[in-house]
Amino acid sequence: MKYRKLGKNGPEISVIGFGSWAIGGAGWASAWGNQDDAQSVDSIRAALDAGINFYDTAAVYGLGHSEAVLGEALRGDRDKVVIATKCGLVWDEAGSITKSGAYDSVIREAEASLKRLGTDYIDLYQMHWPDSEVSAEETMRAMDKLVQDGKVRFVGVSNYNVEQLERSLTVRHVDSLQPPYSILRPAAEQELLPFCLANGIGVVAYSPLTSGLLSGNYTYDTKFGEDDWRSRNKAHTGEGLRSNVDRAEKLKVIAARYDITLPQLAVAYDLAHPALTSALVGVRKPSHILSVLPAIDVVLDDAVLAEIRAIAVG
Numbered sequence: 001m002k003y004r005k006l007g008k009n010g011p012e013i014s015v016i017g018f019g020s021w022a023i024g025g026a027g028w029a030s031a032w033g034n035q036d037d038a039q040s041v042d043s044i045r046a047a048l049d050a051g052i053n054f055y056d057t058a059a060v061y062g063l064g065h066s067e068a069v070l071g072e073a074l075r076g077d078r079d080k081v082v083i084a085t086k087c088g089l090v091w092d093e094a095g096s097i098t099k100s101g102a103y104d105s106v107i108r109e110a111e112a113s114l115k116r117l118g119t120d121y122i123d124l125y126q127m128h129w130p131d132s133e134v135s136a137e138e139t140m141r142a143m144d145k146l147v148q149d150g151k152v153r154f155v156g157v158s159n160y161n162v163e164q165l166e167r168s169l170t171v172r173h174v175d176s177l178q179p180p181y182s183i184l185r186p187a188a189e190q191e192l193l194p195f196c197l198a199n200g201i202g203v204v205a206y207s208p209l210t211s212g213l214l215s216g217n218y219t220y221d222t223k224f225g226e227d228d229w230r231s232r233n234k235a236h237t238g239e240g241l242r243s244n245v246d247r248a249e250k251l252k253v254i255a256a257r258y259d260i261t262l263p264q265l266a267v268a269y270d271l272a273h274p275a276l277t278s279a280l281v282g283v284r285k286p287s288h289i290l291s292v293l294p295a296i297d298v299v300l301d302d303a304v305l306a307e308i309r310a311i312a313v314g
Contacts, residue, residue: 001051008200024062
């Protein structure tokens, strides 16, 4: 495994991170289907054995279940891992989810996450989505208080734009940003990644396989169930799916030159950007993360990166 420092102040984390959305099983993660907890634990342990030390979850994944499973699986190895979780999406007794970046809400969420994770500190605490009703400064003040109280080591944000990052930085340093970033979703390259690189903010990319589009498994005839959000997503249906399948087939040709798979190429592409610290791979079973590990040794030169970008926009 290879490791990179998270921003200018953060810990050393594995360049491939364990994405824990699907192991929540129910609630918000149900679009991916039910998940067996024993298989989730096996996946977590297999990743640890492979040298992965960065585990990313969120309170809302499975409405707390992902945190509980992750905490239990890592209980005996707490000092060997960097656990990241998120706040800002809260739910009521009916499971209805709303955004909240309010100071008191962030503090309450952290306390609840600490209990579910079975730990007395969170390595990286991230605001999941910006709350348009609350200033970025107020949210960051709550994060800073958690650091002062020793309950959080480092602070990050997810799905923020440059303006929201700038406002957050007026309160304290932001250790990381978690944006969507992939060959098929490269928008972060325009402003976000350069801003983070210039300001010492680590970047943890999520969805490097673009929700399966770069898995290499989709065809023109791929269909998703009605309860799967992809069945309502333009990139995964109709002409959007056909275009993305065509792109994937062209990218497979490049992957073949390196004797790697398309998912490995997708992860290597993310890691090639100088702003990137780690790429999160969503996991349901051990093979999902173990199969992409060869990506860490792939070096893509500028000419190949340009070729990949041309396919992505073509």
